[in-house]
Amino acid sequence: MTETGIALELSGVTKTYRISQGLFGGSKPLRALDNISLQLRKGEVLGLVGESGCGKSTLAKVLLGLEQPTNGEVHVYGQPFASHDRKWIARRIQPIFQDPYSSLNPRKTVREIITLPLRVHDVVESREWDKEVGGMLDLVGLPQRLIDASPSQMSGGQRQRVAIARALIMRPKVVICDEPTSALDVSVQSQILNLLMDLRDELGLTYLFISHNLAVVEHIASRVAVMYLGRVVEQAPADRIFDAPKHPYASALLDSILTPDPSLGVPDVNMDGNFPNPVEPPSGCTFHPRCPSATALCSRKRPEPVDQDSGFVTCHLHDPAHQGEMA
Amino acid sequence: MTGIDNDMIIAPSPAQQMRRRALRHWGFLIGGSLLGLIVLLALIAPLIAPHDPYVQDLSQRFLRPVFMGGTWEYPLGTDHLGRDYLSRLLYGARISLTIGLVTAIISGLIGTTLGVAAGYFGGRVDTIVMFIITVRLSMPVVLVALAVVALFGGSLTVVVLVLGFLLWDQFAVVMRTSTQQIRSQDYLISAQALGCSTTRIVMTEIMPNVLNNLIVIITLEMAHAIILEAALSFLGLGVQPPLPSWGLMIAEGKDMLFFEPFLITIPGIALFALIFSINMLGDGVRDVTAPENRN
Amino acid sequence: MEPLLSVENLRVEIPIGAGLLKPVRDISFDLKKGETLCIVGESGCGKSLTSLALMGLLPRAARRSGDRLRFAGRDLLGLKERQMARLRGQSMSMIFQEPMTSLNPSYAIGNQLTEGMIRHQGVSRAEARDRAILLLEKVGITAAASRLAQFPHQLSGGLRQRVMIAMSLMCDPELIIADEPTTALDVTIQAKILGMMKELQAEFGMAMIFITHDLGVVARIADKIAVMYAGTFVETGTAHQIFDAPTHPYTKGLLSCIPVPGKTKRGSRLGAVPGVVPSLVGGVRGCGFASRCPVRQAACGKEPALTDRGAGHACRCVMDSDALRNMVWEAA
Numbered sequence: 006m007t008e009t010g011i012a013l014e015l016s017g018v019t020k021t022y023r024i025s026q027g028l029f030g031g032s033k034p035l036r037a038l039d040n041i042s043l044q045l046r047k048g049e050v051l052g053l054v055g056e057s058g059c060g061k062s063t064l065a066k067v068l069l070g071l072e073q074p075t076n077g078e079v080h081v082y083g084q085p086f087a088s089h090d091r092k093w094i095a096r097r098i099q100p101i102f103q104d105p106y107s108s109l110n111p112r113k114t115v116r117e118i119i120t121l122p123l124r125v126h127d128v129v130e131s132r133e134w135d136k137e138v139g140g141m142l143d144l145v146g147l148p149q150r151l152i153d154a155s156p157s158q159m160s161g162g163q164r165q166r167v168a169i170a171r172a173l174i175m176r177p178k179v180v181i182c183d184e185p186t187s188a189l190d191v192s193v194q195s196q197i198l199n200l201l202m203d204l205r206d207e208l209g210l211t212y213l214f215i216s217h218n219l220a221v222v223e224h225i226a227s228r229v230a231v232m233y234l235g236r237v238v239e240q241a242p243a244d245r246i247f248d249a250p251k252h253p254y255a256s257a258l259l260d261s262i263l264t265p266d267p268s269l270g271v272p273d274v275n276m277d278g279n280f281p282n283p284v285e286p287p288s289g290c291t292f293h294p295r296c297p298s299a300t301a302l303c304s305r306k307r308p309e310p311v312d313q314d315s316g317f318v319t320c321h322l323h324d325p326a327h328q329g330e331m332a
Numbered sequence: 333m334t335g336i337d338n339d340m341i342i343a344p345s346p347a348q349q350m351r352r353r354a355l356r357h358w359g360f361l362i363g364g365s366l367l368g369l370i371v372l373l374a375l376i377a378p379l380i381a382p383h384d385p386y387v388q389d390l391s392q393r394f395l396r397p398v399f400m401g402g403t404w405e406y407p408l409g410t411d412h413l414g415r416d417y418l419s420r421l422l423y424g425a426r427i428s429l430t431i432g433l434v435t436a437i438i439s440g441l442i443g444t445t446l447g448v449a450a451g452y453f454g455g456r457v458d459t460i461v462m463f464i465i466t467v468r469l470s471m472p473v474v475l476v477a478l479a480v481v482a483l484f485g486g487s488l489t490v491v492v493l494v495l496g497f498l499l500w501d502q503f504a505v506v507m508r509t510s511t512q513q514i515r516s517q518d519y520l521i522s523a524q525a526l527g528c529s530t531t532r533i534v535m536t537e538i539m540p541n542v543l544n545n546l547i548v549i550i551t552l553e554m555a556h557a558i559i560l561e562a563a564l565s566f567l568g569l570g571v572q573p574p575l576p577s578w579g580l581m582i583a584e585g586k587d588m589l590f591f592e593p594f595l596i597t598i599p600g601i602a603l604f605a606l607i608f609s610i611n612m613l614g615d616g617v618r619d620v621t622a623p624e625n626r627n
Numbered sequence: 628m629e630p631l632l633s634v635e636n637l638r639v640e641i642p643i644g645a646g647l648l649k650p651v652r653d654i655s656f657d658l659k660k661g662e663t664l665c666i667v668g669e670s671g672c673g674k675s676l677t678s679l680a681l682m683g684l685l686p687r688a689a690r691r692s693g694d695r696l697r698f699a700g701r702d703l704l705g706l707k708e709r710q711m712a713r714l715r716g717q718s719m720s721m722i723f724q725e726p727m728t729s730l731n732p733s734y735a736i737g738n739q740l741t742e743g744m745i746r747h748q749g750v751s752r753a754e755a756r757d758r759a760i761l762l763l764e765k766v767g768i769t770a771a772a773s774r775l776a777q778f779p780h781q782l783s784g785g786l787r788q789r790v791m792i793a794m795s796l797m798c799d800p801e802l803i804i805a806d807e808p809t810t811a812l813d814v815t816i817q818a819k820i821l822g823m824m825k826e827l828q829a830e831f832g833m834a835m836i837f838i839t840h841d842l843g844v845v846a847r848i849a850d851k852i853a854v855m856y857a858g859t860f861v862e863t864g865t866a867h868q869i870f871d872a873p874t875h876p877y878t879k880g881l882l883s884c885i886p887v888p889g890k891t892k893r894g895s896r897l898g899a900v901p902g903v904v905p906s907l908v909g910g911v912r913g914c915g916f917a918s919r920c921p922v923r924q925a926a927c928g929k930e931p932a933l934t935d936r937g938a939g940h941a942c943r944c945v946m947d948s949d950a951l952r953n954m955v956w957e958a959a
Contacts, residue, residue: 057813069521070525071524091527096527103518107517107518108517108518109519112543126527158346168522191669192899195885195898199896199899220886220887221886223888223893224888225886243893258815261814263841263846264843264846265842265885266846266847267846267849267870270822270848271821271848273822274819
C-alpha cells in the first residue's frame with residue numbers, strides 16, 4: 006500500500022445511497038459506486054469518462070472527503086483517508102469544478118477567494134497572504150490588478166483561473182478536475198487545458214480528469230477509466246483504449262466522438278436502448294441489455310475485472326475463463 | 333504561463349453597479365430619505381420637541397393645530413389631556429421604530445437560524461423546521477398576541493417579545509429557500525472540500541449571499557410589527573398610557589373622531605408615512621442588490 | 628429556382644442604457660430545400676439572436692431590420708405578428724437546447740404534440756394523435772402510444788429532446804432551426820439524435836439551420852457553414868471548404884484550439900485565440916477580430932466586406948486569398 010509510485014489509490018470503494026420510495030414504500034439501495042479499484046500514479050492524468058448517472062460525481066465527492074464510502078478505502082500518498090479528518094484530506098486533494106460561474110462566491114473578491122484556504126488552514130501568516138495571492142495570480146496567468154475584482158467582473162476563462170489558483174494555493178498533491186473546461190468557449194478551453202498541463206509539470210500534480218468530452222480526454226490523459234452504472238468497465242493506457250477499446254460500452258462511447266472531419270457523417274453508435282434505472286440495475290453484467298455482443302451468460306453472471314495491458318476489462322468477452330461460452 | 337484572455341476591460345464592480353442602480357431608483361431614494369428623516373426626527377426628539385410629551389395641562393385641551401387656526405405654541409395642537417401633540421408624535425416615532433427594529437431583530441434571529449439550518453442540513457432538520465413553521469403559521473398572530481398581552485399585561489417589552497416570537501415565519505421560509513439555492517452551488521462544495529467548518533461556511537459563504545433577501549424581509553417585518561403594535565395599542569392591549577405610541581394616540585383620539593379629526597389623522601399620516609417609506613426602501617433594496625429577482 | 632430562405636443584410640439592434648447594442652450585423656445567406664446550414668461561433672457572437680430573428684421571436688426590446696428576408700416566396704419582414712405565428716406553427720419550427728424549458732411541465736406530451744397541429748391545420752384529434760405516434764416512433768421512442776400520456780418530467784433528457792424534435796416535425800415544416808439541440812446531452816445520445824435528424828431530413832426534405840459551438844458536430848452534419856464572430860459572418864463556405872482549407876484567421880485560430888484525435892499530438896500545447904470579443908455597443912469599428920488577430924494591419928481599421936474567394940467560399944478579411952491561404956495560426 007505504501008509504494009512510492011502511487012499518488013491515489015481506491016480499493017473496493019462502494020457507495021450506497023438509500024432511495025426513498027414514497028411515504029410507505031420504504032427505501033431501496035442505489036449503488037452509486039460499485040467496488041471501484043483504481044490507482045493514480047504520481048504525475049499522471051487519469052481520464053474518467055462515462056455518461057451522466059454513471060457515478061463520476063459521486064466518485065469525486067468520495068475523493069474530496071465529502072462523502073464517506075460505504076465500503077472500501079482510499080489512500081493518498083500511502084496514507085488512508087479513514088484515520089484523518091477533512092482538513093487533512095483538503096491539504097492533499099483539491100477540486101476544480103465545471104462551472105466557473107457557480108464555483109466562485111459572487112460576494113467576494115479574488116483576494117478573499119484565493120486566501121480562503123489560507124484562512125481555514127492557518128498555515129501562512131496573514132501578512133504573507135498578499136504575496137501568496139500575487140504568486141498564485143502569476144502562476145495561473147492572471148494580471149495582479151484583478152486582485153480586488155469580483156467574479157462578476159471577469160470572463161469565464163479568468164474565473165476558471167481563479168478557481169485553479171484557489172485549488173492550488175495549498176499545494177495539493179492530487180487535483181480532481183470535474184469537467185474543468187466544459188462550460189468554457191472553445192478558444193478559452195484550450196488555454197485552460199494548456200495551463201493545467203503546464204501546472205502539472207511545474208508542481209508535480211496528479212490529475213483525475215473527469216470529462217464527457219472524449220477528444221479532450223484523449224488529448225490530456227495518460228490513462229483512461231470508463232465507468233458505467235457505478236462500475237469501472239475498462240481501464241487502460243490512453244493510446245491503447247482509444248486505438249482499440251475492448252469493452253463494448255467503451256467502444257460505443259468512443260464511436261460517438263465527433264472529430265471535425267467533414268468527410269465523415271454522423272457515426273452509428275452500436276448500442277441499444279436507454280440508460281437503465283440505477284435503482285433496479287439489470288442482472289449479471291449491467292450493460293447486457295444494451296450490449297451488441299451479449300449472450301445468455303451476460304444476463305446471468307456478473308463479470309469480474311480481468312487484468313490486461315497494465316489495466317483491466319470487466320467483460321466476459323475478454324475473460325479467458327468464459328472464452329468457450331462467449332464464442 | 334501566459335494569461336492570454338486577460339486584456340479585457342474590467343466591468344464596474346458590484347458595489348459600483350449597486351451605487352449606480354441605487355441613485356437611479358426612485359423608490360429607493362424616496363423611501364430611504366423619508367425613513368431617514370423619520371429616524372433623524374426620532375433621534376433628536378428631545379432637542380426639537382417644543383414641550384414635554386407627558387406634561388398635562390387640562391386648561392389647554394383640544395387646541396387645534398396651527399394650520400387649523402391654532403397657535404405656534406402648539407404647532408400640532410394638544411390632546412384630551414392638554415399634552416403637546418407634536419412632541420408626542422416625535423416621541424411616538426421612537427416607540428414605533430424601536431418596536432419595529434427590536435421585533436425584526438428577535439424574529440430575524442429566530443427565523444434565520446431555523447431557515448438556514450433547514451436549508452443547509454436538509455433531511456430531518458428540514459422536516460422538523462418545516463413542522464415548526466407549519467405550527468407557527470396555524471396560529472393567528474393577532475389573537476395569540478392579544479391573549480398573551482391580556483395575560484401578562486401590556487407593556488413595551490411584552491409587545492416586542494410577543495411580536496418577535498410570532499413574526500419569524502417569513503424569515504424562516506425565505507432563508508430556507510435561499511440557502512437551498514446556494515447549497516448546490518459549487519463554491520459551497522469547494523468550501524467544504526477545503527475543510528471549512530460549518531460555522532465558517534454559514535457565516536462567510538451563505539450569509540453574504542442571502543443578505544439582500546434578509547434585508548427585504550426585515551423591512552417587511554418591521555412594517556408588519558409597527559402596524560400590529562398600533563393595532564394592539566388601539567385595542568388597549570399594547571403599549572400603555574402615558575407612552576406616546578402612535579397606535580395609542582389614534583385610540584385616544586377616536587372618541588373625538590367627529591369633533592377633532594386631526595387627533596386621528598395626524599398620527600395616522602405619520603404611521604402611513606413610516607410604513608410607506610419602509611416598504612419603498614425594502615423594494616428598492618431588492619431591486620438595487622439583485623435586479624434579476626425583480627418580477 | 629428561388630431558395631427556400633433568402634436573407635440579406637439581416638440586422639438586430641437592442642437599445643440599452645449605454646447606447647445601441649448591435650448583436651447581429653448584416654448577415655446574408657441563402658438556404659435551399661433539404662440543405663443544412665451550420666452557424667458556428669462562441670458565446671456572445673450573436674448566433675442565437677440570429678435564429679430568433681429569423682423566427683420572429685426576438686425579445687421585445689430588440690429591433691429587427693434587413694434588406695431581404697424571404698421564406699418560401701413570402702416576405703417575412705412585412706408580416707404581422709399573427710401571420711408570423713401562423714407561419715411558425717406550420718412551416719418553420721424551432722428546437723431549443725433545453726427541452727425542459729420549452730415543454731410545458733403541466734401537460735401530457737400527447738397534448739403538447741397534437742395541440743399545434745389541431746389548431747393550425749384543423750385536423751381531427753385522432754388524426755393528430757396518429758401522426759404524433761408515427762413521429763415518436765420515427766425519432767426512436769419505443770411504445771410511443773403509451774408515452775403520449777406521460778409528462779415531461781417523467782422523461783430523460785434524451786427522450787425529451789426526441790419529443791421536441793417530433794413536435795417540431797408535427798406540421799411537416801419546410802425549415803427547422805435548431806439552437807444547440809444536443810449540447811446538454813450525453814455523447815452517445817448526441818450521436819443518436821444527430822443521426823436521426825439527418826435521416827429525418829433525408830426523408831422529409833426539410834432545410835435545417837443548426838446553431839452550435841461544437842466544431843465536431845458542425846463538420847459531421849453541415850452542408851454549408853457560416854462562422855460567426857462579433858455579430859457577423861466572417862467566413863462562409865461548404866463544410867469541406869471551411870475544415871479543409873480555412874481562410875479567415877479566426878476560423879484558423881478556432882480550429883487550432885480543439886484537439887483532434889489522431890491528428891493533434893497527444894499532450895501537445897493547443898492553439899489559443901487570445902483576447903476577448905469586442906463590445907458590440909454602438910457597433911464595431913473596423914474588423915471585429917482585429918484586436919485578437921496576429922496578422923492585423925493598418926487596413927483592418929475599416930471593416931472588410933465578405934468577399935467570394937472562389938467556389939462560393941467567402942471570407943471577411945482585408946488580406947488577399949494567397950496570403951490567407953499561407954497564413955499559419957500562431958497566437959499573438
